[in-house]
Amino acid sequence: MRLSTSITAVMAMSMAIGTVLVQGAAHADSPALLASASSAPSSDCSDLVRIRAFSDDLDKKTLDGVYVGNLSALAVDRGGRITAVSDESYIFSLDVREKARSLSAEAVAVAPLTDLNGRAPDSEGLVVDLDGTRLITSETEPSVTRYDRDGTAVEALPVPAALAVAPAGRAVRNQTFEGLTLMPGGRTLVASMEGALSGDETGVVRLQTWRRAGVGKPFETDAQYGYQADQGLGISEISSAGDGRLLVLERGFTPGVGNTVRLYLADPRRADDVSGTENLTSDGPARLVHKTLLADLADCPSLGAKALQPQPNPLLDNIEGLAVTGRTAAGRLKVLLVSDDNERATQITRLYSLDVRLPR
Template identity: 60%
Template sequence: MTAAAAPATATPTSAAAATGPGPTTAGGACSPAVRMLAFSDRLDKTTFDGRVVGNFSALATQRDGSVLALSDRSVLFTLDRSADRPLAAQPLADGAGAPLDSEALVVDRDRTRFVTSETEPSIRRFAPDGRVLGELPVPTELRVAPAGRATTNATFEGLALQPGGRTLVASMEGPLTGDDPGLVRFPTWTRPRPGAPFVPSAQYAFRPAPGLGVSDIAPTGDGRLLVLERSFTAGVGNTVRLVLTDPRGTADVRGVARLPADTSTMTTVPLADLGDCPTLGATARQPQRNPLLDNIEGMTVTGRGPHGTLQVLLISDDNENASQITRTYRAEVTLPRR
């Protein structure tokens, strides 16, 4: 059951959270394609209705402008339009009542939600009130070993619903055993019309930058996908990149048992290394080459501007760790022409 919002239920659990920075007022270019507009730490180390506000792995924008933020501890938060204030917190569970290792999120046209769990992995469909409505079939090779060839904690990290509502795309965080280690698969599910059941369809190969994994994906509205790539090195910090990829015209590899290094992959256009963004006055609690960075894991498109620009919201996962921050970021992305 969704918890009702109350004015005083969102509470900071530390003095730093109470006095931490809100949105910045000036942005700056990270690259010719990406401009960082603002960041906010207002959600960091707070609670709402007794639940930790953090561990965020995915975002989705609702039609009313509010934002859904998915915690990998099996809780779905509703945030206000500013993404600074929780309005509701809804626990999620599988059909047997067990919590999920929830990683990716999509809101369908009928307000139902598709949520991945990377344990099996799975994609479940939930009603707005949190009831499980069904589960999508997952191809055998994508399941975690020994059932399939996927690695634990390297499965369905991203999810996107393409324009028209007929194609659902997931992104694997890491490669399958037997595939070239530099390649990950983007499996898809299709349906003949919105509301009909999804069935497994094409799979596409994607090559992230060396050493990075795919953390999330978001539809651009024209068939392409924004891809969030991420890694962490102790003592150095996070590397976070935004790239653009296009599955259209790419070979379907679902029938290929082992992907070789020369597999045809989706075209990729680098957009920005977020380490090159202006700091905007941010501070970090652990070594970072740019103090603006943290463990950025979720992404959603919140709006569209002129000349092909996208308004993008990102969020970091603090893992309930004192050295990490729950931070939201607002960026403007200019898409190159196709």
């Protein structure tokens, strides 16, 4: 999305000196993180997350006359290619390769996206389903639409009325379905709202789920969960961790200071279904999703990256997409991130390769 939320100046100053702050995370446990990138081993962002490489290969490139940028989401496609969507209504196929701690990327195919009504969606979340079709969210309504492999819209999923953008519902424009993931087994789909609904406490956002009987069966709306984002941050992406938990990317922006990007592990399995709860608050009575901080990416080593605007770490930019691409030999998750450059000269389309050890 083009508009990022802001964090407080106090938090920004704390990041600049390498202090990890977790404000407003009443339901979070933070593992012992290393105090700063300068004191950490060369690849460690924390004791749970390592950065392997980054790549600016896609930055300010075009393919078939289409700008390769504004990237909002990533997913692993068949054949090992990475599929990406931009919020300018395009879907890309990327050839991403990692070798000897270096990362390279090339856009090899592109197609426009339109919804069932022929309109260009504000594409934000992406899932490649088990049958190869794609599920893509749009922030506009919001919506979740299924596309065939040629990029043709074939089905729209039902969305609870309260999640519609006001005045039709209670959602705030540009603060709706930002993330999307399919849980193990392929029966549960999860979408994350970026911001709170009108009437909910600021920072308490909703995760909407859908259930189906099996691949090829229709998705029906199911449970909804509350999640407490850190103060001033919103959810920019979610991805299944493979064990019933979720990787959650929280992001914010402070003009003149830069981006805040934090990676959390969230467990919805003991959270309450809040689909019937009118107003959510951080202090109950509904149990929110429990979360654990994996890393603040400002604490990663910069690896020689350059920033085009002020950043607490020159590695950072407007990171918006996340995909789990596999596992290392040691069983850590391989994670790929991408930043949305908003087609601006001061921002970068950057890919990041991480590995993540999941705490128990």
